[in-house]
Amino acid sequence: MQIIVCLKQVPNTNEVKFDTKTGTLVRDGVVSIINPDDKNALEEAIRLKELKGGTVTVISMGPPQAEYALREALAMGADEAILLSDWAFAGADTWATSLTLAHAIKKIGRYDLIFCGRQAIDGDTAQVGPELAEHLDLPQVTYVKKIIYIDNDKAVVERALEDGYEVIEVTLPAVLTAVKELNIPRYPTTSGIMDAFNVKKVSVWGIAQLASAAGLVGLNASPTQVKRTFSPAVKGDGELLTGSVKETVQTLLKELQEKHVL
Amino acid sequence: MDFALSPKHEMMKAMFREFAEKEVAPLAAELDEKSEFSWDLYRKMGQIGMFGLPYPQEYGGAGADYLTFVLACEEIGRACTSSAMLINGQNSINSGPIYRQGTEEQKRKYLVPIITGKALGAFCLTEADAGTDASNQQTTAVPDGSEWVIDGTKMFITNAGLADIYIIMAMTGTGNNPKGISAFIVEKDAPGLSFGKKENKMGVRASQTAEVILQDCRIPKENLLGKEGEGFKIAMQNLDSGRIGVGAISLGIAQAALDESTKYAKERQQFGRPIGANQAIQWMIADMATELEAARYLVYRAAWLRDQKKAHSKEASMAKLFASELAMRASVKAVQIHGGYGYMKEYKVERLMRDAKVCEIFEGTSEVQRMVISRAALT
Numbered sequence: 001m002q003i004i005v006c007l008k009q010v011p012n013t014n015e016v017k018f019d020t021k022t023g024t025l026v027r028d029g030v031v032s033i034i035n036p037d038d039k040n041a042l043e044e045a046i047r048l049k050e051l052k053g054g055t056v057t058v059i060s061m062g063p064p065q066a067e068y069a070l071r072e073a074l075a076m077g078a079d080e081a082i083l084l085s086d087w088a089f090a091g092a093d094t095w096a097t098s099l100t101l102a103h104a105i106k107k108i109g110r111y112d113l114i115f116c117g118r119q120a121i122d123g124d125t126a127q128v129g130p131e132l133a134e135h136l137d138l139p140q141v142t143y144v145k146k147i148i149y150i151d152n153d154k155a156v157v158e159r160a161l162e163d164g165y166e167v168i169e170v171t172l173p174a175v176l177t178a179v180k181e182l183n184i185p186r187y188p189t190t191s192g193i194m195d196a197f198n199v200k201k202v203s204v205w206g207i208a209q210l211a212s213a214a215g216l217v218g219l220n221a222s223p224t225q226v227k228r229t230f231s232p233a234v235k236g237d238g239e240l241l242t243g244s245v246k247e248t249v250q251t252l253l254k255e256l257q258e259k260h261v262l
Numbered sequence: 263m264d265f266a267l268s269p270k271h272e273m274m275k276a277m278f279r280e281f282a283e284k285e286v287a288p289l290a291a292e293l294d295e296k297s298e299f300s301w302d303l304y305r306k307m308g309q310i311g312m313f314g315l316p317y318p319q320e321y322g323g324a325g326a327d328y329l330t331f332v333l334a335c336e337e338i339g340r341a342c343t344s345s346a347m348l349i350n351g352q353n354s355i356n357s358g359p360i361y362r363q364g365t366e367e368q369k370r371k372y373l374v375p376i377i378t379g380k381a382l383g384a385f386c387l388t389e390a391d392a393g394t395d396a397s398n399q400q401t402t403a404v405p406d407g408s409e410w411v412i413d414g415t416k417m418f419i420t421n422a423g424l425a426d427i428y429i430i431m432a433m434t435g436t437g438n439n440p441k442g443i444s445a446f447i448v449e450k451d452a453p454g455l456s457f458g459k460k461e462n463k464m465g466v467r468a469s470q471t472a473e474v475i476l477q478d479c480r481i482p483k484e485n486l487l488g489k490e491g492e493g494f495k496i497a498m499q500n501l502d503s504g505r506i507g508v509g510a511i512s513l514g515i516a517q518a519a520l521d522e523s524t525k526y527a528k529e530r531q532q533f534g535r536p537i538g539a540n541q542a543i544q545w546m547i548a549d550m551a552t553e554l555e556a557a558r559y560l561v562y563r564a565a566w567l568r569d570q571k572k573a574h575s576k577e578a579s580m581a582k583l584f585a586s587e588l589a590m591r592a593s594v595k596a597v598q599i600h601g602g603y604g605y606m607k608e609y610k611v612e613r614l615m616r617d618a619k620v621c622e623i624f625e626g627t628s629e630v631q632r633m634v635i636s637r638a639a640l641t
Binding site for chain 1: 269330
C-alpha cells in the first residue's frame with residue numbers, strides 16, 4: 001500500500017505569544033513541531049504500512065526549516081520525504097497550498113491513500129485536505145477517528161461528528177483527514193532519529209521541479225487576501241441587577257424587551 | 263567553536279523532554295513515595311532506545327554518542343532522578359564493560375539484551391569495606407574445572423534483585439592488589455546467587471538498591487569478562503561514562519529546582535506582591551541560573567571529549583563534582599524559596615533535595631573527584 005501523508009510544520013502554540021500591536025505571532029525562540037492532527041495521520045499511515053506493507057511518503061510545503069518536521073516523520077517510520085520549498089510558493093492561501101500539493105502528488109504518481117490532519121493549529125482552516133481531494137478528483141472522508149477495514153480497493157472508516165460518528169465506506173485511492181482520537185502517535189526511536197539524519201533523505205522540490213504548477217502557486221495565485229488581522233475588542237463587563245427577586249426579574253424582562261430579545 | 267546543539271541532538275532532546283513530561287513526570291512522586299521500580303517505564307524507555315545510545319546499531323544501540331546520552335540523563339532527570347539513574351546505568355557501567363572487554367559471543371548474549379531493554383543490568387563493585395577504597399575487594403573467584411566459584415557480598419547495588427545480568431568484581435589473585443581483581447558476568451538464576459533486603463533510602467527511592475550475595479556461586483568458565491586481573495581497570499575505565507551521566511542527572515535536578523523556584527517566585531504573594539520581587543529571592547535565582555549554565559557546559563564538554571576519543575577522566579570528574587554539588591545547593595535553595603511549603607511532600611522540591619544528595623556520593627564521592635582532579639593538576 002502506497003500512502004502519502006501531507007504534514008505542516010507549525011509553531012508550538014502552547015508556547016507562542018501574540019503581538020497585539022502588529023497582530024502577528026511572535027515566533028522567536030518558539031519550538032516548531034509537526035502539526036498535531038498531521039501527526040495522527042502519519043501515525044496511522046505508519047501503522048497501516050506495518051500491517052499491510054508498502055511505503056509512507058511524507059510531503060510538506062514550507063520554508064527550508066520545515067525539513068526538520070519531515071526528518072521527525074522519517075524518524076517515526078516514514079520512508080521518503082519531499083519538501084516543497086521555493087520563494088514562488090510563499091504567501092499561499094489554502095487554495096494555492098492544496099493546488100501545489102496536488103501537483104506534487106501527481107508528480108509522485110503512485111498512491112492508494114492520501115492522509116492529512118484535520119486542520120493546523122496555526123491557521124485552523126481545515127481546508128487543505130478537502131481541497132486537495134477536489135484538485136485530485138478523489139473521494140474524501142474528513143474527521144476520520146477510526147479505520148475499521150482497509151484493503152487495496154476500499155476503506156471503511158468512522159467519521160467523527162459532534163454528537164456521534166458515521167460509518168463510511170470509501171473507494172481507494174481517497175483522501176482522509178485525521179482527528180486526534182484516531183491514535184496516540186509514537187515517540188521516534190533514538191535509532192530512528194539517527195537514521196532520519198544519516199540514512200534517509202529529504203528531497204527538495206522547487207518550482208523548477210514542479211513546472212506543471214507554474215503560475216498557480218504562491219501569493220499571486222491565492223484568492224484569499226488578508227486585509228488586516230486583529231484581536232477582537234474585549235467585551236464589557238456584564239450588568240449586575242440588585243434588589244428583590246421580583247424587581248430584578250421585572251427589570252431584566254424590560255431590558256430584554258427593549259433590546260428585542262423577547 | 264560552536265555552542266549550538268546539532269539538529270539531530272535537538273530532535274533527541276525534544277523527544278526526551280516530551281517523554282519525560284508525558285510519561286515520567288506524572289508517576290515520579292508516587293514511585294518515590296512507594297519506593298517502587300516501574301517496569302512499565304523501563305520497558306517504554308527500552309522500546310524507544312534509551313539504553314544503548316552510544317553503541318552501534320549492529321548491537322541494537324542507537325549509534326548516537328555520549329552527548330545524546332547526556333541529554334537523555336538531563337531531560338529524564340528533570341522529571342525523575344531514579345528513572346535517569348536507569349538510563350545512566352544501562353548506558354554506562356551495566357553495558358560498557360561488556361561492549362569494551364566482552365567477546366563477540368558475550369556481546370550477543372548479554373550486551374544486546376541490556377541495551378535493547380530486554381534485560382536489566384547491575385554493576386557490582388562496592389562492598390562493605392570497599393567503597394572509595396574500591397580495590398579492597400573481599401569477594402573471591404576460584405576456578406573449579408569448567409566453572410568459576412564466587413564467594414562474597416556486594417553492597418548498595420543498584421537494581422540488585424531486579425536485574426537479569428550482574429557484572430561482578432572479585433579477587434582471582436592475592437592480597438590487596440588491584441591487579442588481583444577480575445570481572446565476571448553472572449546471570450540472575452546462577453546457583454548460589456541471592457539478594458539481601460531492599461535498602462530504605464533517603465532519595466532515589468524508585469531505584470532499587472540491595473545486597474548481592476554470592477555463596478558458592480557457580481558460573482561457566484567463559485563468563486570471565488576480559489582477561490584475568492583486568493577487573494579493576496575495566497571498572498575504572500567505565501566509571502568515567504557513569505560520572506558524566508551523574509553530572510547530567512545533576513543538571514536535570516538543578517534545572518528542575520530552578521524551574522520550580524521561578525514558577526513559585528512569580529506565583530507566591532506576600533506583603534501584596536510576588537516574592538520574586540524581593541532581591542533576596544532574585545539573587546538566589548540568579549546564582550542558580552548562572553551556576554547551572556556553568557555546570558551544563560562542563561558536562562557537555564566532558565561528553566564531547568569522550569565522543570572525540572580524547573582524554574577526559576579529569577573533565578568527567580570536574581563535571582560530576584561541580585554539577586552534583588550544584589544540584590545539592592540549588593535544591594536546598596529551592597526548598598528555602600518555597601518556605602514551609604517546600605518542606606512538604608506535596609511539592610516537588612522536597613524530593614529534589616533528597617535525590618540530589620546521592621549525586622555527591624555515588625559513582626565516586628565528591629572527595630574522590632577532588633582526588634582525581636588534584637592529581638591531574640599537580641602532576
